[in-house]
Amino acid sequence: MSARLMRLTGALQAVDADVYVASQRPNQLYFVAAAEPVSDLPPVAYVLLAPPDLVIVPGAPFFFACRDHLPGVELASTEVGGSPLGADATDALVAEIRRRGYRRVVLDAVSRETEAALRKSLPGVTLTLDPAFGPRLRRPKEPGELETIRAAAAIADLGMVAAFRAAQEPRGRGVSGRDIAAEATATMLRAGAEEASLQVAVGPATAYMGTGDWVYAPRRLLQPGDMLLVDMAIKFHGYLGDQTRTVVVGDGTPEQIELIRTVQAAYRATVAAMRPGATSAELYAITTDLLEQRGWRRYFPHHISHGLGLGGDLPRVSATSDDVLQVGDTLSCEPGVYIPGLGGARFENMLYLGPDGIEELTQSPVDPVVGG
């Protein structure tokens, strides 16, 4: 049994559960890949994990894809509801839980309708929804995962360089956030990412990048004196690549320069304190104390760090997280300050906390130049 499945077995015993049901793709991919050498699991509805048993409830019409590509894996029938392609995956899940006699089930996350249907159909079964169960098990990164994350970081580097090359190139009508996104996206898809998207904020919109990834006013053309914030999210073999840079086009005002330098200083101070045992609270306070001194605490609304991996990873460094850093963590560090009337700046690198300390996986220029 793989190390992953052994950790899962221990975690199920610790909460006195028979089986872990994964409906979220990161949790599915992680444990199926531990049992079979697959990186391209078709989209499936549920994976039942009760090591050594691993049963896939494919959900029509992916029964055939699973059968073709996962020859060693047990597949639940999709004929519960009648025709093979018409069966409801949740009905198939209920049938499998009954058939196997599972009484205590941990499930990652489902819609309220599905939860209600499961509770109604499985009256004698203890059903616990725990969204963090999978992310906790996926937290310590294995050597092979670290190599994939390094590659994702390198593709993100290429994208960031392409973004600022696009921002720098003269065009007749000027350059918009969409133009920058187009070139960087194409570069990262060509370089190996299976998904790539950019969030590019230009000018006043940089002040509203504090939450969410929706880009406000993507058609605004870059002007001398504008702030320019480029964030991104890519997937490489399922693993997240992510970084953010902020510049001012041309010389910039002293206030703009101070904004960018302050965010970079918060990043450096926070990363310098990242070591095994460092708590979310202490790391978060390093950034907030530094911003408080400048009177900008209220303009920092989000987390400092999220884990890096297949999705929804730990640890988190934020106002509400209790996480403690440990060797093997891969995480972001991304302080940001967003001031209406001035602009917004965020600086984000990908990091690895190894046995020898923290390492920056991101290698793109800290201060790319536009219009200089």
Place this chain on the structure above:
Amino acid sequence: MSARLMRLTGALQAVDADVYVASQRPNQLYFVAAAEPVSDLPPVAYVLLAPPDLVIVPGAPFFFACRDHLPGVELASTEVGGSPLGADATDALVAEIRRRGYRRVVLDAVSRETEAALRKSLPGVTLTLDPAFGPRLRRPKEPGELETIRAAAAIADLGMVAAFRAAQEPRGRGVSGRDIAAEATATMLRAGAEEASLQVAVGPATAYMGTGDWVYAPRRLLQPGDMLLVDMAIKFHGYLGDQTRTVVVGDGTPEQIELIRTVQAAYRATVAAMRPGATSAELYAITTDLLEQRGWRRYFPHHISHGLGLGGDLPRVSATSDDVLQVGDTLSCEPGVYIPGLGGARFENMLYLGPDGIEELTQSPVDPVVGG
């Protein structure tokens, strides 16, 4: 009052409600844009619509963006929870509903946690969740919307042409689905889309495109004799652009050709019957009867049509829809057949049902050639 807000007023009266609370972006954008000439509404938590009253609950930190860009719109305070950037948007929504004395509220959709919090905090208020309330009101497309949808269709055309040009160009290592996606995405972002993504399936993966938009095995290189299926989704000023083409690389086998021709025939027969008053059931049966004759009914697992607009639009033509076509509808038609061991084919165009009948908004080649 705009036509949109007048329809909203009538719809609220019909269900005896005081206010419509929109939490989903398409519903927000549609009604805010009816009151203010904005196409770039910042991301906000809730919009309370009780015409002529329109109140935005921005959710920190977008208070400032709303204040700057929507000067005529009333903003709910975000200081309910304490600091201006720390307030919880749902607390602010509760405070606004109480302050204004609304007793009967229609809400589009929220998480189960938010729904429970609202019911607990508003014990004397009748709260109805109705996800279709907004899409019903957004259904008849106005002339300005139709022009935007035509432009989205034209950008999608450019993307499809770029996709097949990329598939056709010789490369040293061959061409993968990712390569095709990279070029088409860049083309559509350059052409004006604010978002663009492609789903490209190559070879056996075309057989598994029946549901979802996840691309299976994106790294497979295109080979002579492969099926190639290219689907896409773009946004232009918030409006969806969407089309699908399927080809075989080179000559193809008789079975592959028959698969592609059968899907195109189902498309043509179904579109030919699209007129005001046509029911989902009758249109759906045209495709399924045609596929039944060929023995392929079981390999068609999805809807025929969805509405085109800001998102989640009506009408739908599917096995379960009761919708009836009406003048002013914009919709897709996208039959598909996915046969394990042979491959999958889908054909999708964007359509407008005008006073003079159905019109194809999509203009890209029906049979693009690769490796011919």
